[in-house]
Amino acid sequence: MSDTASTLFTPFTLGKLTLPNRIVIAPMCQYSADGDGNASDWHLIHLGSLALSGAGMLILEATAVSPEGRITPDCLGLWSDANAAALGRVLDGVRRHSAMPLAIQLAHAGRKASSAVPWAGGQLLSADEGGWTCVAPSALPYSATEPAPTALDADGLARIRDAFAAAARRAARIGLDCIELHGAHGYLLHEFLSPLSNIRDDAYGGSLENRMRFPLEVFDAVRAAFPAGRPVGMRISATDWVDGGWDLAQSVALAQALKARGCDFIHVSTGGLSPLQQFAVAPGFQVPFAAHIRRETGLPTVAVGLVTEAEQAEEIVANGQADLVGVARAMMYEPHWPWHAAARLGAQVNAPRQYWRSAPRNAGNLFAGARIGMR
Template sequence: MAAKLFSPFRLRGIELKNRIVVSPMCEYSSQDGFANDWHLVHLGSRAVGGASLIIFEATGVSPEARITPDDLGIWKDEHIEGLKRITSFLEAHGSVSGIQLAHAGRKASTYSPWTGEGAVPENLGWQTVAPSAIPFSDTYPLPVALDQEGIQKVIDDFRTATQRSLAAGFKVIEIHAAHGYLLHQFCSPLSNQRTDEYGGSYENRIRLLLEVTEAVREVLPADLPLFVRISATDWTEGGWTLEDSIALANILKTKGVDLIDASTGGNVPQAKIPVGPGYQVEFAERIKQEAGIPTGAVGIITNAQQAEAILENNQADLIFMAREFLRDPYFPLHAAQDLGVDVEWPVQYQRAKRVK
């Protein structure tokens, strides 16, 4: 029997050639949000390596949506050309291009990991926003609680970013509602202490995510898929839970969302997360089974046999990989050999293909 990891998977009008997805990975290598040669080589090598879907890193829908001053952006038309150069290359090498649209909220205006910690100086940073004026930690900026005008701007920014993404050649849109960024901040009672229609009850806390989803789906063609990345749990008492996530997935399914990318954590710094191989797979499985929606599994998935087992056990539909792709841009080609599957190699590399 052929390995399920290398079976095709269709979502709306897009067919993926296998189940291996390059998960969004912040590269902190942009100036003023522009994509450059680093992004071309970083992402292009994963297309040459055989990934079916490559999702670009968390991309700011506005300047203030960036995590750091070095983040990729899509808040102005000038960003389109550089992104299109990369999506065209990926498509030419058999990969579908996806983009993760993001707003960092209270976790914005901070240093890139290798340049410093916490908030950047005023001359480099900007005023952060959040559902409530609660900083992520003592070293992070104090955010301003969004008013109605600010909330509407967020919705409009996601809509416009989707339109620019289509012009840049993206075929999959992923809304980032995980890891303690703005949309997750609204969903979780740990970060949302509002008393208006965007706070308090579960229905109110998920309202902004639903409105963003509706705005994105409104301008996204019917034949192109929409993903939402969520943190399925805050790993903290009194926070967002798996049961909340299952209920959310059931609602998102009715809003035209095609897949839940199930990650966890990131909203509070003191969370105790039991990190280990496949530690988040159970969340993708529960959401898939109880909400009846395709899911992507992510989190320390590092080898072909592990990925194949997840699919064979019907725990998820796609395998999202990040760090393993940093170690091995050609993971799909090597995984195929490990599983005894004959896949097409780039003609330039065929003389290196092992023959068994």
């Protein structure tokens, strides 16, 4: 155990929400809703497990704001009061045993909607297979083998913008602490940003200002619909990894525009828009993008990208590359990842009383407030 105080396990404030440490559980799609977008028992088990991990905040998976905005027919939704009631029941169960701040990622999949679940191949579904017609900024398919989506008209844009706002109001009603807009990984808001997927000739296409217009309108609508003081941020892909596509310089411009509108944080990922993307995957490969945006804008950032080790996460926040570290797949593999990180860094972490006796003898005073008595 280290004798040096850990930065990873210091508090951080977003809006009026204070996180107990800098570890964020990043959104991870589960494809386990009931078919109408309603949360299921799986979500109670999955989220309940993660909420006992001692992380600073848990962000729920990409949650569709309309039925056609789902990635798959089994994706979570928040487009109806029935969706809100089902998710609210899950969150009530989680909160009974955890005080961890809970956020939600609101999303629309755009031209990457209507897909099979990953374990069934992930391909675009036809209407006969339970799929639907996708919508997008322009009638450009994700790949040459797929049918073109329908280009959104003014009414379609207004309908989706209003759906994001309505979902934000439902999120507030069921007590979610924070909203993250999904503007990454080739989904609808990212599709508007990138010149590879947006070739519109109206006010929502062409120049960088025009391509940013709809994502910023959505942000404004959500920010107005969600209570003041509860943070709203955005997940972005900082680059398409394709020549002529969305890139880091444009991401800085977007982050600056978001900051001016009261955005509380930016969650920095990359890629997902085009099958032509080319990049090498390595530990922390996306962290430099978060560091650059943080340095250029001063906007609080969440860094992700094969962050799997406690010392790696500590270095990211201690060196000022990001304010928060997002852990996703590593957290699913080891739901007590923050416990192990705290033990290795000589820090303390919150854990349920029922688990206090589980700390190894060499972990010191690992669990905050732990008091153990036995007869």
